[in-house]
Amino acid sequence: MAVVSDLASAQLAARLGLRGQSFPAFTDGNITDAENDADSVNSTFGSRQPPDSRSDALRQKMLQALSDATSALTDLRVAVRMDDRTQVTKALAEVGGALRHFEGIQQELQ
Amino acid sequence: MKAVMSMTLGVMTAIGGFVDIGNLVTSGITGARFGMTLTWAVLVGTIGMALFAEMAGRVTAVTRKPVFHVVRERLGVRVSMVNAGASTLLNVLTLAAELGGVSLVLQMVTGISYLIWVPLAGLAAWLVIWRMPFQWMENIFGLLGLGLIVFVVALFRLPTDWPAMWHQAIHPGVPAGQPAPTWWFYAVTLIGACLVPYQVIFFSSGGREEGWTSESMTEMRVNAFIGFPLGGLLSLAIMAAAVPVLEPAGIQVSHLNQVAVPVAVAFGRAGLAVVFVSFFAATFAAAAECALSSGYSVAQYMGWSWGKRHPPGAAARFHLICLASVIAATAFTLTTIDPVTVTIFAVVLGAAAVPLTYFPILIVANDARLMGERVNRRWANAAGSFFMLIMVVVSLASLPLLLLTKAGQ
Numbered sequence: 027m028a029v030v031s032d033l034a035s036a037q038l039a040a041r042l043g044l045r046g047q048s049f050p051a052f053t054d055g056n057i058t059d060a061e062n063d064a065d066s067v068n069s070t071f072g073s074r075q076p077p078d079s080r081s082d083a084l085r086q087k088m089l090q091a092l093s094d095a096t097s098a099l100t101d102l103r104v105a106v107r108m109d110d111r112t113q114v115t116k117a118l119a120e121v122g123g124a125l126r127h128f129e130g131i132q133q134e135l136q
Numbered sequence: 137m138k139a140v141m142s143m144t145l146g147v148m149t150a151i152g153g154f155v156d157i158g159n160l161v162t163s164g165i166t167g168a169r170f171g172m173t174l175t176w177a178v179l180v181g182t183i184g185m186a187l188f189a190e191m192a193g194r195v196t197a198v199t200r201k202p203v204f205h206v207v208r209e210r211l212g213v214r215v216s217m218v219n220a221g222a223s224t225l226l227n228v229l230t231l232a233a234e235l236g237g238v239s240l241v242l243q244m245v246t247g248i249s250y251l252i253w254v255p256l257a258g259l260a261a262w263l264v265i266w267r268m269p270f271q272w273m274e275n276i277f278g279l280l281g282l283g284l285i286v287f288v289v290a291l292f293r294l295p296t297d298w299p300a301m302w303h304q305a306i307h308p309g310v311p312a313g314q315p316a317p318t319w320w321f322y323a324v325t326l327i328g329a330c331l332v333p334y335q336v337i338f339f340s341s342g343g344r345e346e347g348w349t350s351e352s353m354t355e356m357r358v359n360a361f362i363g364f365p366l367g368g369l370l371s372l373a374i375m376a377a378a379v380p381v382l383e384p385a386g387i388q389v390s391h392l393n394q395v396a397v398p399v400a401v402a403f404g405r406a407g408l409a410v411v412f413v414s415f416f417a418a419t420f421a422a423a424a425e426c427a428l429s430s431g432y433s434v435a436q437y438m439g440w441s442w443g444k445r446h447p448p449g450a451a452a453r454f455h456l457i458c459l460a461s462v463i464a465a466t467a468f469t470l471t472t473i474d475p476v477t478v479t480i481f482a483v484v485l486g487a488a489a490v491p492l493t494y495f496p497i498l499i500v501a502n503d504a505r506l507m508g509e510r511v512n513r514r515w516a517n518a519a520g521s522f523f524m525l526i527m528v529v530v531s532l533a534s535l536p537l538l539l540l541t542k543a544g545q
Contacts (some may be wrong), residue, residue, distance in 0.1 A: 031388040038385060047404035051247030052393060059391045
């Protein structure tokens with residue numbers, strides 16, 4: 027799932043930044059790319075027409091998860107650009123929550 | 137010392153020719169997504185490139201003419217026009233990808249959008265082509281590009297599962313959960329990234345720039361049989377470094393900066409700094425080589441004076457073609473099409489056109505009238521024919537796979 031990759035990529039980049047293993051512009055670039063990609067998936071998925079009511083229920087659940095993921099990535103990007111370690115740590119927890127949400131959905135679907 | 141210096145061409149072609157934006161992107165994507173299961177594709181591309189580069193270099197050294205000049209003389213103006221036209225178009229597309237790569241590296245370092253850097257990267261590439269002596273260009277970017285060895289060293293610092301990676305490498309197969317057409321598509325991209333046409337044009341024309349003769353055969357063979365495999369090894373190291381870092385986290389590479397992340401995990405900022413310099417050197421050198429190759433192809437086909445060994449005024453039309461290709465590629469990159477997407481298309485279209493570039497080399501290198509005692513031996517013909525068969529299969533499969541997988545989705 028593309029958004030899981032985006033979340034994991036941003037999470038790894040932010041952790042590297044927190045540990046001083048990365049340059050600010052590099053960390054920012056990785057997180058911004060992940061945010062843009064997740065936003066693109068969100069828009070594309072939101073424009074799809076579900077074929078039946080069961081699919082619509084799944085669509086609603088996915089849209090909420092995608093929206094949470096995009097929002098978490100935006101918060102992470104803002105915190106990283108402000109160089110606010112406390113906010114970065116908080117946003118990382120949000121990203122982790124969004125990742126777990128997607129893992130839960132994946133397990134439900136299997 | 138002189139012998140060591142002359143080997144720099146091999147290092148340069150290994151880094152600038154092999155590890156360019158195509159290798160960086162395709163190795164990163166495949167390592168993160170398929171582990172080491174596509175090692176064979178890099179080996180096929182590397183061996184094919186070394187084999188045909190040796191033939192092209194031998195033709196150049198014996199006839200004292202670049203290989204596509206000989207192709208035109210041997211196969212005629214019409215046949216070689218297809219070759220020269222396809223090569224030039226692909227060179228410009230590849231140049232656009234390389235300029236995008238240079239700009240993405242500058243974006244990684246500065247945080248300023250790559251689109252701002254594209255015109256500056258184009259201008260810098262043209263200035264290097266116009267003003268910098270050929271050997272300076274080779275030595276400076278070749279040595280800086282060697283920084284890619286950091287990916288090899290990183291493997292010893294990362295939690296690399298060597299037995300598992302080795303098992304994947306020697307037991308190729310589509311990993312569980314991955315679609316087979318996509319796996320095959322990326323196999324094609326890896327082979328295409330090793331066999332891009334500008335490499336062989338630059339190699340043989342560069343041989344003339346360096347004044348190769350029959351006495352240069354050893355140097356040329358060292359370049360082809362040691363330099364290129366070294367480049368292939370670095371491609372594999374980039375692929376392998378993604379395996380312990382990106383694959384377990386479920387990260388799929390879709391941006392160039394993600395390819396650098398494993399080195400940041402291993403060595404932090406120091407490692408990243410080395411990656412930035414070596415990515416820049418590899419992509420910038422390849423950009424210069426692509427633009428030069430456009431000039432070489434057209435000027436050699438038209439019979440114009442060509443090469444950096446002449447002052448620009450004495451090879452004005454050659455330099456004009458180089459400049460025109462830089463302008464066209466810069467304009468293409470500025471359309472905001474994602475440079476990684478441009479790279480994927482460039483290597484796939486390159487793979488589709490591979491036989492057009494390589495088949496004439498096989499014919500010319502096998503012409504006893506031209507080559508005398510340096511004509512292809514039986515083993516070279518057998519190996520060349522075998523790889524030509526592979527190239528035809530790759531060529532035929534490339535476009536259907538591109539459409540079927542929506543460019544590797």
